[in-house]
Amino acid sequence: xxxxxxxxxxxxxxxxxxxxxxxxxxxxxxxxxxxxxxxxxxxxxxxxxxxxxxxxxxxxxxxxxxxxxxxxxxxxxxxxxxxxxxxxxxxxxxxxxxxxxxxxxxxxxxxxxxxxxxxxxxxxxxxxxxxxxxxxxxxxxxxxxxxxxxxxxxxxxxxxxxxxxxxxxxxxxxxxxxxxxxxxxxxxxxxxxxxxxxxxxxxxxxxxxxxxxxxxxxxxxxxxxxxxxxxxxxxxxxxxxxxxxxxxxxxxxxxxxxxxxxxxxxxxxxxxxxxxxxxxxxxxxxxxxxxxxxx
Numbered sequence: 001x002x003x004x005x006x007x008x009x010x011x012x013x014x015x016x017x018x019x020x021x022x023x024x025x026x027x028x029x030x031x032x033x034x035x036x037x038x039x040x041x042x043x044x045x046x047x048x049x050x051x052x053x054x055x056x057x058x059x060x061x062x063x064x065x066x067x068x069x070x071x072x073x074x075x076x077x078x079x080x081x082x083x084x085x086x087x088x089x090x091x092x093x094x095x096x097x098x099x100x101x102x103x104x105x106x107x108x109x110x111x112x113x114x115x116x117x118x119x120x121x122x123x124x125x126x127x128x129x130x131x132x133x134x135x136x137x138x139x140x141x142x143x144x145x146x147x148x149x150x151x152x153x154x155x156x157x158x159x160x161x162x163x164x165x166x167x168x169x170x171x172x173x174x175x176x177x178x179x180x181x182x183x184x185x186x187x188x189x190x191x192x193x194x195x196x197x198x199x200x201x202x203x204x205x206x207x208x209x210x211x212x213x214x215x216x217x218x219x220x221x222x223x224x225x226x227x228x229x230x231x232x233x234x235x236x237x238x239x240x241x242x243x244x245x246x247x248x249x250x251x252x253x254x255x256x257x258x259x260x261x262x263x264x265x266x267x268x269x270x271x272x273x274x275x276x277x278x279x280x281x282x283x284x285x286x287x288x289x290x291x292x293x294x295x
Contacts (some may be wrong), residue, residue, distance in 0.1 A: 020070070020101055020198055022094055029077035030098065031069040034062025037106050037131070037290055040095070041069050042122075044113025044139070046225070047214030049076020052203040053112060057275025060283040065108070066291060070098060072118070074213030086216045088224035092122045099129060108290060110134040113250065113272065117142065121231045123236050132293050133236065134286060135258075136243040137251060137272045141228040144252030148242065149189060150176055152249035156185050158219035170220075190272035200276060240287040241266065243282065248272045264289065 002145040020028040031054065041058055043050045048071035049185070050058075058067050071078040073094060074086055081090075090199035099107060108131050116138030123130045139145045150169065153176040154162050161183065163175040180186040187197035216222050230253070233240075242259045245250075250272040266285045270277030 008135055020098055022073070024081070024083070024090075026073045026075060026081050026094075027079040028094060028098070028201045029071045032066065033261075034065050034067045035058075036064045036066055037108055037293070038102070038106075039067055039134075039290070040066040040098065041067060042095070042109060042111035042115035043072065043075070044111075044115040045075060045214055046114050046170075046217045047072070047209075047211055048204070049078075049207070049209060052200055053275065055203050055206075056200065057279065057282065060275075060279060061286055064287045068098070068102065068107070072213060073221050073244070074216065075210055077208055078210060078214040078227060080210060084212075084216060084221075086213050087221055088118070088121050090220040091118050092125050095122045096126055102160070105129075106131040108132045108134060108293075110136070110286070111138060111277070112136050114139050114142065114145075116140050117225060117229050120232055120236070122233050123238065124149070127236065127238060127280050130238050130288070132239045132241070133260075134241045134243070134289065135172055136274055136282070137245050137248055138242070138258075139253070140230045140233065140258065141252055144228070145250060146173060146252070148249055148252035153177065153180055156180060156188055157183070158275065174224040192247070192270045192277055196273065196276055200273065230257055230259065234261070237261055239289075239293060241285065243268065243274050243285055245269075245271045245274050245277070265270050270291045 015029045015032050020030050041050055041053055049071045054069045074080045106129055109119050116135050123133055150173045157179050161179045163172045189193045191197040217225055240263045242263050242265045244267045246253055246267055246269050248271050268274045268278040268281050275282045
């Protein structure tokens with residue numbers, strides 16, 4: 001079902017799955033679940049889709065929040081852009097068109113990992129539409145994230161498997177990731193236990209996955225995502241909850257990296273997936289934060 005009228009848009013407010021047709025005719029998969037304050041989830045990856053978070057973290061919030069899960073264009077269960085338009089401006093526009101079709105005045109924006117770049121860009125462009133921002137294990141500087149993962153990933157490998165440091169960064173990163181996979185060490189990059197990595201992997205494989213956006217980003221054809229979005233956070237005056245993994249080697253950042261004027265930081269044990277590694281504490285932090293927001 002394609003939502004193209006105001007009447008259809010109101011029907012999207014009821015829980016369930018549907019499809020949003022963007023203004024440039026890309027089909028986005030949308031799932032609404034729960035009750036309470038409306039909260040849109042901006043997934044990471046790039047291209048990871050929203051399903052894993054919905055089943056492994058978001059479901060714990062649905063008794064307090066009306067969760068809006070959507071897969072970004074070229075990601076998850078959504079369609080690809082025929083014109084290969086995956087610019088940051090277009091990603092931001094998709095989010096705003098989703099809000100409009102939902103008929104919401106404002107919403108809480110919750111982002112994980114690479115989704116932090118899109119959420120920050122959206123909040124900077126439409127600050128009046130963001131009731132609050134929740135950043136969990138957020139990446140705001142993709143180049144720094146890549147450097148951090150490369151450094152940590154290299155340290156996990158025996159000397160004989162480490163790439164020549166004189167090689168270009170993208171090549172070294174690919175070699176390190178391949179070696180980690182081969183030696184069954186890749187889970188250590190983002191998870192504190194192999195069992196948690198397996199749970200996340202099973203969830204990701206449970207639904208179809210579109211890799212078009214991911215391929216565009218990693219091919220270097222989208223310079224939008226090669227910049228540092230950290231400085232932009234200084235202009236965001238809405239309340240912000242920043243959830244940080246104590247041993248997160250993926251973000252390439254510390255809480256002090258973000259310049260958010262109204263930032264509340266919660267540091268949890270674990271690495272890059274706090275909602276899975278510390279589910280009770282993650283839920284408590286988000287619910288407590290949202291309950292204190294002005295209504």
